[in-house]
Amino acid sequence: MILPVMDFLPSESRRAVNAVRAKRRIALLGILLLVFSVGVSAHSWNSARNADSERAVGAMLVANAPGVDEILDGLAKEQSTLSRALRVTDGLMPAISASSVVATITNMLPEHVTLTGMRLETTDTPKQMIVVLNGMAATNKDLVEFEQKLAGTNAFRGVTVSENKVGEFMGKRVEDFTVSLQVPLCVQVCKPGTMRVAKAGVN
Amino acid sequence: MRHFQNILTKQTTAIAVDFAADALRCIAIEQAVDGTWTRRVAFELPPAPLDRSMDDSALREFSAKVSEAGLNGCKCRVTIASHLFRMDMAQLPSSMSENELAASARFEATDRFGMNAADVMIQHAPLFCKTAGRCALLLMAVPLLIIRNATQAVMAAGLSPCSIENAACAALHGAELRHDGFNTGLIAFMHIEPQQAVLLLMKDGQLQSVRAMQGDWAVAAPSTEVATNTNDNSLALEPVVSEGAWRWSSLAEETLRCMRQACVESNLPTRMLVTGAPSSDHELLETFKGVCGLESVSLNSAGWSTGAEKLTSDTWAAALGAASLDFKNISSARAA
Numbered sequence: 001m002i003l004p005v006m007d008f009l010p011s012e013s014r015r016a017v018n019a020v021r022a023k024r025r026i027a028l029l030g031i032l033l034l035v036f037s038v039g040v041s042a043h044s045w046n047s048a049r050n051a052d053s054e055r056a057v058g059a060m061l062v063a064n065a066p067g068v069d070e071i072l073d074g075l076a077k078e079q080s081t082l083s084r085a086l087r088v089t090d091g092l093m094p095a096i097s098a099s100s101v102v103a104t105i106t107n108m109l110p111e112h113v114t115l116t117g118m119r120l121e122t123t124d125t126p127k128q129m130i131v132v133l134n135g136m137a138a139t140n141k142d143l144v145e146f147e148q149k150l151a152g153t154n155a156f157r158g159v160t161v162s163e164n165k166v167g168e169f170m171g172k173r174v175e176d177f178t179v180s181l182q183v184p185l186c187v188q189v190c191k192p193g194t195m196r197v198a199k200a201g202v203n
Numbered sequence: 204m205r206h207f208q209n210i211l212t213k214q215t216t217a218i219a220v221d222f223a224a225d226a227l228r229c230i231a232i233e234q235a236v237d238g239t240w241t242r243r244v245a246f247e248l249p250p251a252p253l254d255r256s257m258d259d260s261a262l263r264e265f266s267a268k269v270s271e272a273g274l275n276g277c278k279c280r281v282t283i284a285s286h287l288f289r290m291d292m293a294q295l296p297s298s299m300s301e302n303e304l305a306a307s308a309r310f311e312a313t314d315r316f317g318m319n320a321a322d323v324m325i326q327h328a329p330l331f332c333k334t335a336g337r338c339a340l341l342l343m344a345v346p347l348l349i350i351r352n353a354t355q356a357v358m359a360a361g362l363s364p365c366s367i368e369n370a371a372c373a374a375l376h377g378a379e380l381r382h383d384g385f386n387t388g389l390i391a392f393m394h395i396e397p398q399q400a401v402l403l404l405m406k407d408g409q410l411q412s413v414r415a416m417q418g419d420w421a422v423a424a425p426s427t428e429v430a431t432n433t434n435d436n437s438l439a440l441e442p443v444v445s446e447g448a449w450r451w452s453s454l455a456e457e458t459l460r461c462m463r464q465a466c467v468e469s470n471l472p473t474r475m476l477v478t479g480a481p482s483s484d485h486e487l488l489e490t491f492k493g494v495c496g497l498e499s500v501s502l503n504s505a506g507w508s509t510g511a512e513k514l515t516s517d518t519w520a521a522a523l524g525a526a527s528l529d530f531k532n533i534s535s536a537r538a539a
Contacts, residue, residue, distance in 0.1 A: 001376070001379065002375060002379055002385060002405055002408055002409065002410050003328055003341075003372055003375055003376070003403075003410050004328050004329075005366065005368060005372075005376070005528060006326040006327075006328055006341075006343055006368060006369065006372060007326070007366040007367060007368065008283075008324045008326055008343075008345055008350055008366075008367040008368065008369075009281075009350070009354070009364060009365070009366050009367040010324055010347065010350060013350065013351070013354045013364070014365075016354075017354070017358065017363050017364060017365070020358065020363070021276070021363055024276065
């Protein structure tokens with residue numbers, strides 16, 4: 001360079017210029033830091049709010065747990081009924097158990113009628129249970145009452161007094177009888193949970 | 204937010220503000236890999252007298268222009284019209300240390316210029332000296348008031364001044380970068396401003412002599428401006444309204460006298476390079492050739508840089524020269 005740079009900027013002016021630039025730089029960095037802090041704070045506050053909401057939902061779920069249990073129990077029962085209906089539909093189990101039939105008949109016995117024998121048979125064609133009852137009745141009237149009760153039950157079909165004769169039991173006159181009836185085992189599932197099942201004692 | 208622009212980024216543009224006598228100029232240039240200077244911004248505003256604070260309306264306009272150009276917060280170099288400087292040459296013993304030389308130069312300058320040392324900013328630069336045991340110095344002084352006003356105006360406009368230089372010296376830096384042949388032989392360089400022409404003589408790449416010639420050169424130039432210079436040191440021009448080439452005769456004759464004083468008669472410069480508004484005046488170059496007997500060439504500073512809009516006058520040498528000093532720093536910053 002032919003002529004060196006002759007700089008007339010006084011050192012105090014240079015310092016003042018640099019100080020202004022430094023102040024602006026610091027101010028800018030401060031503003032950036034402030035904006036960053038506000039951003040982080042807003043994010044944290046938002047996260048805390050979300051956490052509170054999730055905790056409230058969790059508490060509500062815990063509070064509603066018994067109701068859920070009830071629903072679960074109900075659903076389990078319904079599932080059991082449906083499973084049973086499916087098994088019945090598939091023919092894996094009888095729609096009406098023999099014990100139910102025995103219990104039903106026993107409950108229907110008039111006061112002066114007693115059973116002396118009972119035979120239960122299940123046939124596949126047609127799918128039904130054949131019940132033959134032997135017993136004694138004090139009077140013919142009692143026997144008729146018993147027969148009418150049996151015949152009036154939806155679950156029983158073909159109630160017939162096949163034998164009726166006068167007998168003696170412990171020195172008293174009794175009516176010995178034999179009654180046969182059929183219990184149809186074909187059930188129809190109308191819709192899940194409302195299986196139409198023939199039950200003893202139910203009209 | 205304008206105060207925070209360009210604060211955290213590396214500056215890739217060299218910026219200069221020229222407080223010239225005829226205008227306030229601001230230019231932002233970039234240097235391409237092939238050395239081409241590309242103007243990003245260049246604008247001119249009415250002249251800002253630095254003997255007082257810049258008035259508010261001018262400052263607002265300057266600030267708006269800087270802001271519009273997106274230069275807020277950028278560092279810039281400032282040049283001040285040569286007529287605001289006092290300059291002289293001195294010879295001192297070469298045996299002095301740097302500190303002693305600086306102190307002596309300062310003492311010599313205050314003594315010669317008759318200024319209060321506390322009120323001026325004084326700088327010196329070495330000159331080529333033939334006398335054994337002596338060293339020649341260029342002494343320059345400028346009132347601190349001028350410097351403060353310039354600094355305040357630039358800072359108020361949103362720029363950060365990083366140096367203040369004499370316009371003629373800045374123009375020489377630009378010419379040295381844009382034109383070859385400065386390092387060999389005896390060459391004259393003249394920077395013409397409206398109120399002062401500065402003649403710099405260089406020998407083999409070393410500055411040998413500096414002369415400032417005050418005058419109404421704006422009037423001498425083919426323009427409609429009215430002479431306003433009332434300085435007693437101004438050279439008399441007669442008649443100033445002439446269209447003839449000889450209206451430059453005063454400047455040419457004074458230039459010849461300065462060259463004769465600085466050089467041996469038989470060894471005058473053979474070439475003169477001219478910058479400044481009148482440099483595009485063919486009559487000026489012809490006058491120099493006729494009076495001084497040397498080939499005069501206009502450096503055409505308007506063509507030093509390329510840009511969207513062509514610079515209309517040849518008055519950008521100082522601003523371009525000052526800005527070009529930052530290319531090295533910018534390249535280093537880019538490389539980093």
